[in-house]
Amino acid sequence: MPGILILDDDPDVALAARLALRKLAAVTVRHSPDQLAAALDEIRPDVLLLDMNFTPGASDGAAGLALLREVLAWCDPPTVVVMTAYAGVELAVQALKDGAVDFITKPWANERLVACVQAALARRAPAPAVGELLGDSAAMQGLRAQIAQVAPSEASVLILGENGVGKELVARALHRASRRASGPLLAVDMGSLPEALVESELFGHRLGSFTDARESRPGRFVAAAGGTLFLDEIGNLPLASQAKLLAALERREVTPLGSDKPVPVDVRVLAATNMAESELFDARRFRPDLLYRLNTVVLRVPPLRERGAGDIAQLLRHYLAHFAQGRPARDIDAGALARLAAYRWPGNVRELRQACERATLLARGPLFTFPDFGLVAPTVAAPEEPTLDLERREREAVQAALAQADGNISQAAKLLGVSRAALYRRLDKHGL
Numbered sequence: 090m091p092g093i094l095i096l097d098d099d100p101d102v103a104l105a106a107r108l109a110l111r112k113l114a115a116v117t118v119r120h121s122p123d124q125l126a127a128a129l130d131e132i133r134p135d136v137l138l139l140d141m142n143f144t145p146g147a148s149d150g151a152a153g154l155a156l157l158r159e160v161l162a163w164c165d166p167p168t169v170v171v172m173t174a175y176a177g178v179e180l181a182v183q184a185l186k187d188g189a190v191d192f193i194t195k196p197w198a199n200e201r202l203v204a205c206v207q208a209a210l211a212r213r214a215p216a217p218a219v220g221e222l223l224g225d226s227a228a229m230q231g232l233r234a235q236i237a238q239v240a241p242s243e244a245s246v247l248i249l250g251e252n253g254v255g256k257e258l259v260a261r262a263l264h265r266a267s268r269r270a271s272g273p274l275l276a277v278d279m280g281s282l283p284e285a286l287v288e289s290e291l292f293g294h295r296l297g298s299f300t301d302a303r304e305s306r307p308g309r310f311v312a313a314a315g316g317t318l319f320l321d322e323i324g325n326l327p328l329a330s331q332a333k334l335l336a337a338l339e340r341r342e343v344t345p346l347g348s349d350k351p352v353p354v355d356v357r358v359l360a361a362t363n364m365a366e367s368e369l370f371d372a373r374r375f376r377p378d379l380l381y382r383l384n385t386v387v388l389r390v391p392p393l394r395e396r397g398a399g400d401i402a403q404l405l406r407h408y409l410a411h412f413a414q415g416r417p418a419r420d421i422d423a424g425a426l427a428r429l430a431a432y433r434w435p436g437n438v439r440e441l442r443q444a445c446e447r448a449t450l451l452a453r454g455p456l457f458t459f460p461d462f463g464l465v466a467p468t469v470a471a472p473e474e475p476t477l478d479l480e481r482r483e484r485e486a487v488q489a490a491l492a493q494a495d496g497n498i499s500q501a502a503k504l505l506g507v508s509r510a511a512l513y514r515r516l517d518k519h520g521l
């Protein structure tokens with residue numbers, strides 16, 4: 090089960106967050122920054138929910154920012170979501186620049202807190218070599234050249250590719266090489282955001298504009314001012330909200346819910362989807378005018394299986410060394426390397442990364458063998474007695490759905506009748 094660590098000196102706030110989040114993950118609470126290092130070591134949380142002030146009366150967030158930097162310097166750090174007061178929007182923006190993935194303003198609506206942490210869990214912080222898009226195949230060299238070419242412009246970029254191929258890394262690389270690099274890069278995952286919250290999330294809302302709007306809140310367009318807004322899983326944006334997004338992009342202004350005053354915005358928009366292009370160009374699902382606005386440049390990130398054995402070997406070496414945490418990593422048995430290179434990798438680089446973590450934890454021999462990676466070899470299994478073991482059935486159902494959806498997480502989640510985040514949790518649980 091994934092883990093969440095909450096660090097807040099206010100016991101009431103910490104308890105409220107723990108109760109709201111306990112269905113998502115194992116939640117641990119600590120109240121003092123002095124306990125943080127030990128807790129990270131012991132729990133290895135996937136997400137850290139971090140308060141920004143720990144001294145009575147202090148509100149500048151300096152303590153929180155220092156802790157944030159400390160946490161992100163850890164090997165394989167958790168994804169960090171910071172908690173600020175509404176008045177602390179500038180602080181939130183600074184935290185995003187420094188590497189937090191999101192912020193939540195206090196007091197929060199529980200639904201928003203859950204959506205925000207769910208998204209943070211699903212996009213578990215990339216490895217420290219973040220942004221380093223590894224791979225020397227012709228396809229990856231071409232992609233890096235395209236990134237270098239389009240990054241300095243203000244053009245909207247649509248990033249296409251299967252789940253786990255590295256679309257978010259591409260977005261980060263574009264931002265870093267752009268003129269907005271010193272501004273924030275703010276990612277919004279449309280796949281994990283409840284439909285009812287999409288517009289308030291993007292455009293903000295005024296106090297009382299709907300039942301749960303207990304405070305005014307700046308939307309993501311405003312929070313990303315001077316930087317880049319990355320709209321992930323854009324294919325999940327409800328049709329009703331697509332018109333508003335189009336208007337925001339065209340007029341370069343947003344109108345928060347409950348307000349009639351438009352606010353000018355200064356962001357570059359990057360979008361990504363794992364949808365097949367045929368689906369995306371289906372006007373019943375996606376407005377063509379919005380699509381043309383978003384796809385000034387289209388970057389296609391190739392699936393791992395098409396990048397060749399060299400890229401797979403390079404990524405394996407990289408992630409095995411990463412998870413060895415400074416200890417010498419074992420070599421991979423030659424037969425195993427050949428099988429890994431021939432494997433289909435339906436979950437792409439994310440699956441490879443998880444397989445490396447698993448192998449590092451579980452391998453016992455002098456060399457890594459194929460079974461150490463816990464991958465399901467594409468062989469036809471002998472018919473077996475039907476099993477009543479619930480865990481095993483769940484694992485098999487997840488594998489079958491992934492195979493049927495050809496590795497597409499959204500589709501597999503739909504087949505299973507669960508959310509994407511719930512599916513990610515199960516993938517994690519079963520080491521898939």
Ligand SMILES: Nc1ncnc2c1ncn2[C@@H]1O[C@H](COP(=O)(O)OP(=O)(O)OP(=O)(O)O)[C@@H](O)[C@H]1O
Binds near residue numbers: 224
């Ligand atoms: N070329 C690469 N080199 C190194 N690591 C990579 C590369 N591509 C992806 N990764 C790693 O694989 C994981 C998944 O990448 P990322 O989240 O960018 O994929 P994605 O396409 O955005 O996935 P999703 O569609 O599920 O949101 C991350 O841990 C990322 O660091």
